[in-house]
Amino acid sequence: KGKSLYKIKPRHDSGIKAKISMKT
C-alpha cells in the first residue's frame, strides 16, 4: 500500500526528462 515501484535508468539526452527540462 502506498508503494511506488519503478525502474531508474541513466538520463538520456533524447529521453523525456531531457525534453521536459528543455521546456522549463
Place this chain on the structure above:
Amino acid sequence: AGGEGPAEPGTASGAAGGPRDALSLREILCLYNQPINEEQAWAVCFQCCGSLRAAAARRRVRSAADIRVWRDGAVTLAPAAADDDAGKLGCSHYTETEIIESLGIIIYKALDYGLKENEERELSPPLEQLIDLMANTAEADGSNDEGYEAADEGLEDEGDAKRKVSAIRSYRDVMKLCAAHLPAESEAPKHYQAVCRALFAETMELHTFLTKIK
C-alpha cells in the same frame, strides 16, 4: 524547479478547524517523499482535465502546489492569486494546449520527484506517450498530423484511440487517451475518481500517523 520545495501541510485540519477537504499535489509528494505512481498520474491527468474542461480555465499549471486533490476524488487547479501569471500581455489567458502542456510538465515532475538530475525514471510507453503529447515534446513523424480528432465521439467507442494519436489539442483528447488506457473505457470516470479519492485518503492517513508520531 517546479516549486517542489518543502511543503507545509500544517495540521490535518482546515482553516476553520474541521477536517481538510483537499491536499495539493505538492503536499502529497512531500508527505510521501516519493513520486506518484503511474496509475495516480493517469488519474490526476484525467480528473484535472475534467475539471479544467468544465471550468473553461485559462491559467497554466505552474507547480504541483497548484493541483488540488479533493476528498471526493476531484482534482482542480487552485484559484489564481491576483498577480499570478500576469506576465503575458498583462492577462492570464492561455490556450487550452498551453494549459495542457503545463499540466503534462507538472505531472512528469511528480513522476520524477526525488530523482537525481542524471537519473531518469522508466515510464510505461503509453504514459510516456501521453506526457510527450501533452507537453508537446513528441517527435512528429510528418505523415499524419491531423490531431486526435475526438470531437464528437463517445468515450466508449475509442478502442483504437492510442494508435491514432499524433497530437493532443483539447482536455477531451487527454481524457480519451486516459480512458483508452483502461480495459473498460466507460469505467474511466468512476475508476480515476476512485484512484484520486484513495490518494487523498491514504495521504491524510499518513499525515495523521506522522503527526501522532511527532
